[in-house]
Amino acid sequence: MLDAIRGRTRLRPPVDPGLAGGLREWLEDGLCSLPLGPSTELVVTKRTLSPPAAAESTRVGPGLALAALIEVLFRQYVTVGRIEDPLADGLSALELDKRRAEIVRFVRQMEGAQLRDFRDELETQAAILVSRWPRLQPGWMPRTHERVVVPLVGGRVVLLGVFDLVVGSPSSGQASVALVQVRSGHPRPQDQEERCFSALLETLRSGAPPFRVATFYTRTGTVEAEDVCDDLLASCVVRIIDTVRSTLREKP
Amino acid sequence: MITNTVSPMALPRSRALTDLLTDSRGTPISERDLKPIRHRTEAILRGWAATIESGRKIRIDAYSLRPDRGRAQWDQAFEWSPESARRPVALDAVRTCLATGGTPADAVRSTIDRLVRSGSHPLAGRHTLCRWLAGLSLGARSLVEAEAVTMATQLITAVDWTRLVNPAVGDDRTISFASSPRLFLRGRIDLRTSIEVSTDRAGPVRRSALLTVVAGRPQPTARDELGFIALTAVLGSRADLPIRIIGWWPQCGRALAVPVTAELLEETVDAVAIRLGSVAPGPTHPQRCDGQGHRPGLQVGEGRLAS
Structure with a gap:
């Protein structure tokens, strides 16, 4: 479990200081180009990005x-x-x-x-x-159910999320945090999208991306995890802008 | 360069937030500036207190200034929950961490264990946090513990504690006036630190900087909310007046520093008057007055738990 969270390398990538600001500007620019009314308040969650299946x-x-x-x-x-x-x-x-x-x-x-x-x-x-799950060392600063809220375009679009588990101290220049989501159901293709969304939220909130995002499945005991890279964050920015665009189209 | 916010590019964030807290520049407010503010606040509260049913006590806090908080919410009876318990437990744990160098998880465990032992005592008050905690089963109590660990970790990693002078964790202020004894203004101060402020005239003076942790994201009323907390701090103490107050929203990673000036406090009193006027009838908009006010009552350090 810990290997899955840590990843293959113990080396933590340095944080590009312009990354969080750049992603935020990209999101702001993309969302500003959409017809958001002055009283719009659109909340984007992992469910908005990947609506649950009928079942x-x-x-x-x-x-x-x-x-x-x-x-x-x-x-x-x-x-x-x-x-x-x-x-x-x-x-x-x-x-x-x-x-x-x-x-x-x-x-x-x-x-x-x-x-x-x-x-x-x-x-x-x-x-x-x-x-x-082993006992997590208290020195790793494990904390659960951390809520994140990222307002964009003057609060007209709000990204909301909850991290089931966060491990690691805040960044001092290197990626230092791992995020874990817990699911009681079967693995789904959209779980990867949800991990990207969590990674983006943390990057926008803290100014530094997490080094690793993982989903733990209590049904099977398996873990799906991946390193966080710029491409992963960029794909999520595009997905959010596309989702908000489609939501606005669907709205009367 | 130090601004009144934290740059999204600043890493570590704790350094940027500590820079905001410890900035030695600013114009300290004087006791003379405070006198009319104190009198006006008292006059406004006296007018509004007349609308409170007899026997009731009402507490107004910074959240009360939000337009979506109606009077019904002000009147709601307090009850313990994981959300209401996490702050006192977390603040106590942060004090323990600072004293012992331990981790938030260990410190929260120690706080909870101590409270549960106190709550099991037959003389423990019925509505106290320790009695409530002692009555919870393992699952419920661990939820409170988990909430407190998350908050304590956020606060302990938020600032560079080695740069703070005499930090006081959980330094809430509750103000009431003799002329409106059933009305309380409550300011939640999560951290107060002492700083030396340079002045042109009389050399450096000792002042304090305040930090309050706010849930969610900054609301349009954020400046008024911070001003309200600063108002309770200045009304409650002649010594160690605050030079600035910083709101920190860990859920969105934002911080806002507001200098505590006579102008801010005047605007805050205006905001309180307007808010009170919108939720109850009564003479809540008096003209500025210079009448003889009463010294407000003061309870210090209510963020602290009974030991």
Whole structure:
């Protein structure tokens, strides 16, 4: 797991000091050329860039409930190093967040075979998580659920994201941070796009790109990871401008 | 060159933010400038306090100046949550990190353990953070811990602490006037540091610079919000008056430094008057007055946890 996050080389690339500013200007220029009204506030998230497939509906169901529970269990494991009862631990964390009330209700109303299957799947994925992740050294500054917001064009377009895990101190001139996203579902082609989006958000926010972005799948215990390069960030800039253009076209 | 923002190209960011904090230039505000501001603030609050139902207490903070915050939100009863608990825990952990050289994760763990032990004591207050934490199960408590680790890590890596003089972490101010005792102005100061400011007339003077950590991105009211926090700082203390306040938005990597001047404070009092006038009836727009004001009450360092 750590090798996947670190990458093949321990050498961290130096940060081009003009990179973040250049990407931001490119985005600003591209977005300014679009017909954004004065009262427009368009929020771009990873979901906007790669809408979920029909099977992955945003309606509360077992998939969404599992994802929410895995998300808090991952935070718990990274932070305190243990998970006692995945369902009880996860639900008690979700219950603290009123925005997750619908998910908590959904899980609480399950019974019989549905509950048994759900609990089995959650416990399996939690066990995979625990078996694959070592304790992260506190000195690596691991922090979870870091929210990022990048306003562009005077706030008319806002890029929003959440990093499930960030490792590494802020950059002092070299790329020094790795980002990890956690998924409870199967690997999808759009996961790579989401990793690019995370890398771009971090670059715009901190002025330095991360050196590595990864997705960890609790269903299989596998990791997909890649080094962050200029081309990867540039492709994401183009994708964002294209997505905003299509969204504006679709809007009445 | 030092500006009032942090360049997107500045690396490390902590150096740029520390440059903003420790800049020794500026025109210090004097106690004489503050007198009319204090009187006017008191007059405005006195007028508005008359609209508060008896028995209620209302706390106004910088967020209250945002137009999307109605009075209903001001009146909401406080309750502990991972979001409301993360700041006091994180600030305590940052103090521990500075004292021991430990990591944010270890310091947060130590803070939480201490609070849970205190909360398990039969004499612990019912609505205190420690009692709330002690009542949480492992999953819920680890969520609070995770939130606090994230915030503590952001703050500890935000500035170059070795360049700060007498840094005080979590130095909130709560102001109330005797004429409106049920109304509180609360300024959240995450970091205060002492700086020596050069002046032409009387040589260098000792002042402070304030840092407040704000969630999300800067809003159109950002200057008023920072001015509000500065207002609570100057009303609450005659010594160590702030020379500037810096808002830092870690979620978008932006910082804004605003010099604390009489003009800023006057504009802030105007903004408070307009905001109060928009959420409640009552004489909230009095003319500037020079009447005898009361010395505001002061509670210092409320960002600190009970030990």
